[in-house]
Amino acid sequence: MRKAPVNKIIPFSNVDGPGNRTSIFFQGCPFNCLFCHNPETIHLCANCGKCVSSCPAGALSLSHGQVRWDPASCIQCDTCIRICPHDASPRVTFMTVEEVMTQIRRSRPYINGITTSGGECTLYHEFLRELFLETKALGLTALIDSNGSLDFSRYPDLLAVSDGVMLDVKAVRSEWHQELTSFPAEPVLRNLDFLLTCGKLQEVRTLIFPGRDLENEETVRYVAGHIGDRCAYKIIRYRPFGVRERFQQILGDETTDAAYAETYAELARSLGAAGAYVV
């Protein structure tokens, strides 16, 4: 039975696509973004055991070289993820498609669909395809929230059962993308074009950093020029909350000013991206 590591499932979310959605957060990400505000989702647990003794609730144990997490006694204090030297979390469950479906069925009366996120959910593209098949059979929509690292053109079967992709375009200049995410920009930009062409682009998101006028403008101009009014454009303000301290030193500890972010939404709209808005 195919399993995938799930960090958490949120029954109701209003910020992961249209309507009310159940969001499934998978563990693991090929990017390592400086600004990531849930860095504990980047890597899988290395089973080093450092977190075990730190747990005030005794919810963690080490057996046969594996860190075990007991959700029943966990008090969600986050001590383990703060202590983890590997940007991972012991609070991850390897779930089958059926196990995830059980949770989705429970939310079903109240939701429009599901969104898979992460981490980077497309690391588990085969799992997603199976999950979406089941989800669509319930009459729900299925959206992918992605950083664009997977070459979508190679997975038509996945796109065929998905209602669309919400794509992060974090930067367009390659060096800046590389510095921000440890990953080149080109695959992401190819996905932007590809998903537009096949009509599967639901939304693009770009993060606006305080004081990075040049980089911000470059990215917004590029994205707005490409997407026009064919999908929504979400301009997200950088928020230092949850960002690793060493990276806060690079990106700053201030939230991007709302009015400043709004100037980029205006810029995007002036370039034809009618659906641009700030959150």
Add this chain to the structure above:
Amino acid sequence: MSAALNIIKDPTLTYRQEVLALARLGESTDTTLRYSDAYYAAKAKGALCDLNEGVMPYRPRYICPDYELLFKKGCEFLELDPPADLLEAVNVLEIFYCHVPSITAYPVYLGDLDKLLEPFVLREDRSYAKKVLRLFLRSIDKIQTDSFVHADIGPEDTVTGRLLLELTEEMQLAVPNLTLRYDPEKTSDDFALACIRCMLKTAKPSFANHPMFVREWGERYAIASCYNGLSIGGGGFTLPRMRLYECALDAKSPEDFIENRLPAYIDLQLEYMDKRVRFIVEESSFFKTNFLVTEGFVDQAHFTGMFGVVGLAECCNYLLGITDNKKGFGMNPEATALGLRIMDAIKERVEKHVAPYCDAYDHHYRLHAQVGIDTDGMDDSPGTRIPIGAEPTMLEQLEVNEKFHPYFPTGTGDIFKFEETYIRTPEAILPIIKGSLANGLRYFSGYLENNDVVRVTGYLVKKSEIEKLRQNKQSLNQVTVFGKGAQDGGHALDRRVQHHEESSRQ
């Protein structure tokens, strides 16, 4: 200082609030109505509560006049002709409202305003109609100064309904309370979304499960006061409540409670209700001479008694020895199952009781999940709600509610507090409302975390008005003081917020 002098010297009471307080004091001096010693003992223990309804009921607690009849034939006593245009229609209503008694002295049901006014609104130009309705709503807020004053709209989309929503949002008033009768077959998504947008700005309207109420009451039902289901042209005689936590305190076990203590308390509350209902019908002048009765705006046969309960969560947790609410009723299947057993036992016994009058309801009272009063503190959560501070996720909270709401034809409801991002995403709330109502939820209320107008337990207050009382100033709305008490003692405004931070990523 005498009780009367206390009232007269209280700097926070308006003149009308003083008059009403003095009237209550006067009423309390009478001793005509007597109950059994066991009843008084239960009341002294706090197991039964009369909601300060007064010892001498001189009108039914809630009255829901037939306003359609008023528009059809006018009112002889008030010398009102049937209205010929919008201006006359709102004038007729404004006058009539001042003569509808209730426990609060203010009318708890203003009518299905959209249906009543639509024919008149359609004959006017939109901006003129809006101006007239604006003045109408202003007169209600400034004359009927009590948050239990309640108007209904829906289920269909109407021009009047839209105008009332626009004005409700623009005017930001606590009065009147407002309900959309929601029917998935009759209410368009567009109209429901307009109601949700309005709810996020002003904490109203709430959403009533129209098909459920119609099954129980027929098409002619009203949502009055907080969230009370009653018959149009009828109402509620009286509403006492069992405080279930206190009822459980002398039980040795859940079985002892259900087999012995609970039936005894139920019978005492029934005894109390029977006596009051008889008194209102047989002794007080209301059903004999009041023009509402003699001109047919209400019919005594369409009144029923409302059998209230409160504090089911704390009752179950106590009986199971659960001291942490977070591990109790609502979260713990055993506690929730016990709650269902207790409700089944209450329902069965109350339905078996042959009540005086209540002719339209086969001589039975109907259950009500009472919403709590300002002095309840943290001992008894409203009706069957999960205690504030122990709420699980919204999904789990809805699932629990859906099990309990069907028990209460005369009203129950739950309130959900949303965080700011929902202003942008009302379409994320609509499927939640649709799904929960389809699954048995009776009544859904919501509000936005940072608004001034907020829903306390069932009624609306303005936080800025509570602040006035804290500064020893008067608040025109006589319910503000309840809001203050519920905030101080019951932490009623600290309910769980449906958040987005839980899910967003950057």
